[in-house]
Amino acid sequence: MTATPLDLTTWHPPELTRASDALTSPVDARGADWRDVTLSNVDLHDANLCRTDLRGADLSSCDLSGADLRLARYDHKTQVPEGFDLRSSGAVGPGARLSGVFLNNTDLRGMDLRGAVLMGAYLSGTDLSGALLDGVRFVGSDLRHALLRGALCRGSRFGSCQLDFADFRGADLSEAGLDGAESMAGADFSQTIGLESQRAALLTRPYAELDTWNPRTRQTTRTSLEA
Structure with missing residues (x-):
């Protein structure tokens, strides 16, 4: 069956469809x-x-x-x-059930995702800067190179996550579970809030992770944790 050719003279871009x-x-x-x-x-x-x-x-x-x-x-x-x-x-929104979803490199800045389930989600390169991520279950997710600058991650769970080169600068990680992360080589935790109870444990992770240089933030994970 031959597809009907698209008539560009009458075609209307869907993103310009106005609610009416x-x-x-x-x-x-x-x-x-x-x-x-x-x-x-x-x-x-x-x-x-x-x-x-x-x-x-x-x-x-x-x-x-x-x-x-x-x-x-x-x-x-x-x-x-x-x-x-x-x-x-x-x-995508508060309480959303998005386990296993592909959101690589998506712009989610400032989004309200409180209480969402993102277990096993693909979030590498995703921009979550300033997002509301309290209570989000990220267990098993790929957050490599993700941007979480200034995000609220209170009580979020990062068990088995890949956090390599993730940018947490200025994020609120109060009561967040980071100790079970699979890897965090090059991750930056500068000026984060709420890491006091976990900092010592995070500094015992393998030196290959702690001493990886982050070219974006221009420091190692160890340096960001010790600052």
Whole structure:
């Protein structure tokens, strides 16, 4: 079967799809900015909302059955229909269940992911600077070269994680579990908060990890822990 050629004269980029009560199904709003909008009884059945920013949006009266929300963004203000499981939809936000998801090099700066489950997730190179990561379960995740500068990681769990060259500068790691990390060669913990009870244990890790030079922050893991 031959695919129908794309007519560029009538094609509308999905990321420019504006939220409106006049939207007709099927809706393609991949990557669109729908922050703080309110839609009333719009048919979003089987809609493509992948990567759509839904923070603060009210979709509580819409039909979201079969909608693709993978990597869409939501926050505690986002409203969806009763019975719709936003946390397990593949969207990114507080309490999201994202175990094993591929988020390599994704820009998640300032995102609210408190209480999310990211076990075994692929987060290498991901920018989580300033993100709210309290209580997040990162167990078994790949966080190599991830940026967590100034992030709130209170009570987060990093057991079996790969933290090589992760940038934790200025992060709050109070009650975070770092001792079970698989590796942290080149990770930078400068000016972090809450590492007092773990610092001595972290400094007993293999010298090959502690003395690895981080070319981004221009110091070793050992130096960052001893500062």
